[in-house]
Amino acid sequence: MKRTHLPLNGLRVLDAAARHLSFTRAADELAVTPAAVGQQVRALEDTLGVVLFRRTTKGLELTPEGEAGLAALREGFLQFEEAVRAMQAGQSSKSLTIAAPRDLTEKWLLPRLAEIARTDGELRFVLVSADDAPDFTEANLDLAVRWGEGPGAHEGEAIESEGMVTVERPGGGANAKIAWPGCTPDDASALVRVGDAGLALDAAAEGLGQATVPELLATRDIAAGRLAVVGEPRPSRFGYWLVAPLPQWRQKKVQALVEALGV
Known part of the structure; x- marks a missing residue:
């Protein structure tokens, strides 16, 4: 019989009924009615073309045909259980693979992962750079961070932020703008053009001008006195x-990490 045609529900009922030699007790184990157990057994007998149980004055007993396949059936169910445990092992794993933009990883994610790791010495992180939309079909990702108007096609939670903030070197820097992809000002008015918001922050700290970046990325540099805020967050x-x-x-491990990151 082909694997796709295996009557798995009927075989599960056969295993329970054979252990108890009682449709009633098998029904209690399987949380169904005795009539449903009887129907499953009869359907399995029709499918296999053999009689599996016989009623006697002493009660229910297995036929030789039913007895012949029982050991292999139970070994098969043990293998199923082992397969399920193997697939669920990732739930208890302490390793998480996270994809995030390089600048967010450096400015926001790494410091928080360091704090989280100090609370649990068994945690392990694999960090992957993903400036575009993360492709969960191509990588063994548990979680990703994306920049956008929402979670896109996935489940998600927003990381709390004040929006965008303009920063410069304390005491003022060059009277110019620093541009990065997706942000104003346009390239024509910018003294410096860089690849991402993290580089824009570094350029501003060096005195090359003002950078308008996600407030989330600038928080630590502002708190450290490396950058000063110009105006109010927008x-x-x-x-x-x-x-x-x-x-x-x-x-569970993903939800625990989301909670630990404080979003």
């Missing part, structure tokens, strides 16, 4: 989101 429809497809998002 709301933005864009932001950083922790995202994952639903199966990954439901993992």
Whole structure:
């Protein structure tokens, strides 16, 4: 019989009924009615073309045909259980693979992961750079961070932020603007053009001008006195989101990390 045609529900009922030699007790174990057990057994007998049980004055007993396949059946169910345990092992794993933009990893994620790791010495992190939309089909990712207006096609939670903030070197720097992809000012008015917001922060700290960046990335540099804020933060429809497809998002270790990151 082909694997795709195996009557797994009927075989599960056969195993329970053979152990108890009682449709009633098998039904209690399987949380169904005795009638449902009887129907499953009869359907399995029709499928296999053999009689599996016989009623006697002493009660229910297995036929030789039923007895012949029982050991292999139970070994098969043990293998199923082992397969399920192997697949669920990742739930208890202390290793998480996270994809995030390089600048967010440096300015925000790494310091928080360091704090989290100090609370649990068994945690292990694999960090992957992902400036574009993370591709969960191509990488063994547990969680990703994306910049956008929402979680996109995945489940997710927004990372709290004040929006965008303009910063410069304390005491003022060059009277110019620093540009990075996706941010104003346009390239024509910028003294320096860099590849991402993290480099824009570094350029501002060196006195090359003012950079308008996500407030989330600038917080530590501002607190350390490396950068000074110009004006007030401005709301933005864009932001950083922790995202994952639903199966990954439901993992306990992923939800624990999301909570620990404080979003």
